[in-house]
Amino acid sequence: MGLVVQKYGGSSVADAEGIKRVAKRIVEAKKNGHQVVVVVSAMGDTTDELIDLAEQVSPMPAGREFDMLLTAGERISMALLAMAIKNLGHEAQSFTGSQAGVITDSVHNKARIIDVTPGRIRDSVDEGNIAIVAGFQGVSQDKKDITTLGRGGSDTTAVALAAALDAEVCEIYTDVDGVFTADPRVVKKAKKIDWISFEDMLELASSGSKVLLHRCVEYARRYNIPIHVRSSFSGLQGTWVSSEPIEQGDKKVEQAIISGVAHDTSEAKITVVGVPDKPGEAAAIFRTISDAEINIDMIVQNVSAASTGLTDISFTLPKAEGRKAIDALEKNKHGIGFDSLRYDDQIGKISLVGAGMKTNPGVTADFFTALSDAGVNIELISTSEIRISVVTRADDVNEAVRAVHTAFGLDSDSDEAVVYGGTGR
Ligand code: ADP
Ligand code: ASP
Ligand code: MG
Numbered sequence: 001m002g003l004v005v006q007k008y009g010g011s012s013v014a015d016a017e018g019i020k021r022v023a024k025r026i027v028e029a030k031k032n033g034h035q036v037v038v039v040v041s042a043m044g045d046t047t048d049e050l051i052d053l054a055e056q057v058s059p060m061p062a063g064r065e066f067d068m069l070l071t072a073g074e075r076i077s078m079a080l081l082a083m084a085i086k087n088l089g090h091e092a093q094s095f096t097g098s099q100a101g102v103i104t105d106s107v108h109n110k111a112r113i114i115d116v117t118p119g120r121i122r123d124s125v126d127e128g129n130i131a132i133v134a135g136f137q138g139v140s141q142d143k144k145d146i147t148t149l150g151r152g153g154s155d156t157t158a159v160a161l162a163a164a165l166d167a168e169v170c171e172i173y174t175d176v177d178g179v180f181t182a183d184p185r186v187v188k189k190a191k192k193i194d195w196i197s198f199e200d201m202l203e204l205a206s207s208g209s210k211v212l213l214h215r216c217v218e219y220a221r222r223y224n225i226p227i228h229v230r231s232s233f234s235g236l237q238g239t240w241v242s243s244e245p246i247e248q249g250d251k252k253v254e255q256a257i258i259s260g261v262a263h264d265t266s267e268a269k270i271t272v273v274g275v276p277d278k279p280g281e282a283a284a285i286f287r288t289i290s291d292a293e294i295n296i297d298m299i300v301q302n303v304s305a306a307s308t309g310l311t312d313i314s315f316t317l318p319k320a321e322g323r324k325a326i327d328a329l330e331k332n333k334h335g336i337g338f339d340s341l342r343y344d345d346q347i348g349k350i351s352l353v354g355a356g357m358k359t360n361p362g363v364t365a366d367f368f369t370a371l372s373d374a375g376v377n378i379e380l381i382s383t384s385e386i387r388i389s390v391v392t393r394a395d396d397v398n399e400a401v402r403a404v405h406t407a408f409g410l411d412s413d414s415d416e417a418v419v420y421g422g423t424g425r
Contacts, residue, residue, distance in 0.1 A: 001033035002168040003125065007040070007135065007158035011175040011421040012232035013077050014044035018421075022173075022232055023084035026130060030090060035125040037165060039135045039158040040081055042073025045425050047136075047151070060323075063108025067137075067148045071097070074134035074154070082132045092130040095120060097137035097146075101164075102157060104147045106140035107293060111147035113138060113156065113219075116164035133161060155216035163223035170225050172212065173232035175421040178239030179204070179211055181260040181410040184417030186398050190405070191412040193239050193259065195246045200259040200353055203387045207351035208264025217241065233420035257356025258363070258408050263401045265348045265394050267297060268322045269380075271314040272329065274339025277304035284336040285313060285329070292328040294321045297349075298382045298391065310339070314380065316391060319345050347379065348397030351389040352404060358385055370407035376400045 006026060013019050030036050041047075050069050054061045061069075078094035085092035101117035124131040135154025138147050149156050155172060162170035179201065180190035196204075198221035205214035211229060220227050220241065230238025245252040275281050282301065289296060297316040304311035317325055322343060329341055350371075357363045367388055371378060376399065380391035392400055405411060 001035075003035040003037065003165055004029060004169055004171060005037045005039065005158050005162040005165065005167045006171045006173060007154055008038065008081075008232055009154065009172075009174045010041040010044050010046065011423075012173050013040060013081065014421060016080075018043075019077070019080050019084050023081060023088055025173075025232060026081075026085060027088050027090050030130055037121055037125060037131045037133065037161060037167070038081065039133050039154055039161060040074065040077045041135050041154040043077050043080075045423055046073040046076070048425055064145055067108050067146050070148050071134065071137040071146055074136055078132045078134045085130055085132075090130060091128055092132055093124050094132040094134070095124075096134050097157065098139035100131075100133045100161065102138035102160065103141050104138035104149070106143055106145065106147065108145075108147055110150035111138060111140065112215075113149065113160050114141060116160050118161060118164050121161070122165065133157065150213075150215070152210055152213040153215075155213040156219060159216045159219045159223075159225055159227065162225045163219065167225065170220065170227050172227055172229045174211060174229065175231065175233065176211065176417070176419055177231045177234060177236050178229050179209070179241070179260075180417055182401055182405050183209065183263065184419050186263065186401050187261075187405050187411075188415050188417055189411040190260075190417040191410060192416060193256070194237075194248065195240045195242070195253040196259055197255065197355065198241060198243055199386065200355055201241045203351070203353040203384065204260055204262045207262035207353060207387065207389060208266070208349060209260070209262040212241070231420055234418075255355055257360060258352060258354035258410065260353055260410070261401050261404050261408075262351045262353060263348060263397050264351075265397055266319055267316045267347060267349060268319045268343060268345040269314055269316050269347050269391065270322070270325060270329075271312055271342040271344070272336075272338045273312050273342060274310045275313055276337055277309050277311045281336065282313060284332070285338075288328050288332045288336065289315075289317075289325055292324055294325050294328075298380050298389070300380050316347070316349070316380070346394045347391050348394040348400075349389055349391050350397060350400045350404060351387055352408070353387045355386050357388070364388055366407060367404060370404045371400055373407075374399055374403035376403070
C-alpha cells in the first residue's frame, strides 16, 4: 500500500464535531495500511472572516501582512486535527506550509509554487505518523516571507505534495459527492460525473466551478496525479479526474460530449471608453494591467465610429482586483489616451464545457437558443476549442445555468445532488 494525500476543505472541518469526524476517516485510511498525508483548510468561513477583519482596519492591507493573517486560519485547523487524531490513539504531527517545504514566488495573495521539498513530511510518515499540512500557504524563495496561494489554494497544496511525495492518489474531500454537471447549489438536478479528463476539468475550474481550483488541476495534469473528488460526509465514490478513463465493470467510462455548465459571479467588467483606434493602444492598456500583476479574462473591442476614430475596449477581471486596475489605468491615462473608465461589478459568466464541442457545430447555436428562450441578454462572448462562455447580468446567472443544463439534456431523473455542508460563501 502506498502513500495517499487527503485534502479536507473548510466545510469538512467547520467545527469540533467536523474535525473529530474527519479524524476518524483519516485513521481508517491509516488502518488500511496507507501512509497518510493530510492537507487541511481553515475551519468553515474563517478565511472570509479574517479578510473582513483586515478590511475593517485597513482598506488596502499590505500583501505581506495580509498573508501572515490568512495563514493563521489553517494553523488552527491543522493543530486541532492533529490533536483529534492523537485522541483516537494514533500519532500525528502538524506542519505549516513552510515546514512542509512548499516554496513559492513572492507574489503575495496569489503566490505560485515553484518547488516542494517535503523532507520533514517524508520523515514524519516514515516514522509512522500521520502528517497534517496547512493548506493554501508557502514561503517565498527569495525573501523567506509567508505567502498564500490564492482563494481555494489548499487544493493546489494537496496536489503539489502528492506529486512531490509520489502519492498513489490525491483525494479531495469536500461538501458534495464529487464534480457535478453544474453547481449542485444552483441545479438540484445536476448529475455526478464518474470520470472527467484533466482538460475538461481545467476548463470547468477556470470557468468558476470552485469544487477544484484550476491551478491544482493544471498541476495534476503536469505530473499526471489522479484526483478523486468526494464527500467527507458520505462513503460514496466520487469523481475521478485523470488522463485515462476509469474502468466500470469491464468497460471504460466514455468521454461525455458535454461535461457541464459552470458559472462565476466573482468577476467585474471594466470598459475603457474613447480609446484612439490606432496601433499600440490595446498593448498600452494591457501592459498597464499586467504590470499591476492583474490577470484578466475576456476582452472585447467595439468597432470604432468612423467619424470619431475612437473605440471602447471592455475586459473582465476578478472583482478583488477591480480597485487596483482602475487606479493603474487612471495613473496612466495620459500615456494611454482614453476618455473615461466604466466599472461594472453586477455581471456573471456562464460557460458550457465539453470535448464534444470540437466535432459538434450545433452546440454554439443550441447554447444561444437556450439563453434567448430564458430571456437572458448576452454582453460578451468568448470561446476555446472545448468551451463557450458568455457574460450576462449577475441576476440572470442562476436562471441561465438551469436553462442551459436542461437544454443540453444534463438533468438527472432523481435529485441526487446533495449539499452536505458549507455556506457556499
Ligand atoms: P471546500 O471547502 O471543500 O474546498 P468549496 O466550497 O471550495 O469546498 O468547493 C465545493 C463547492 O463547489 C460545492 O459546495 C459547490 O457549491 C461548488 N461547486 C461549483 N461547481 C460545482 C460542480 N460542478 N460540482 C460540484 N460542486 C461545485
Ligand atoms: N482557506 C482558504 C480559502 O478559504 C484556502 C482553501 O480553503 O483552500 O480560500
Ligand atoms: Mg475549495
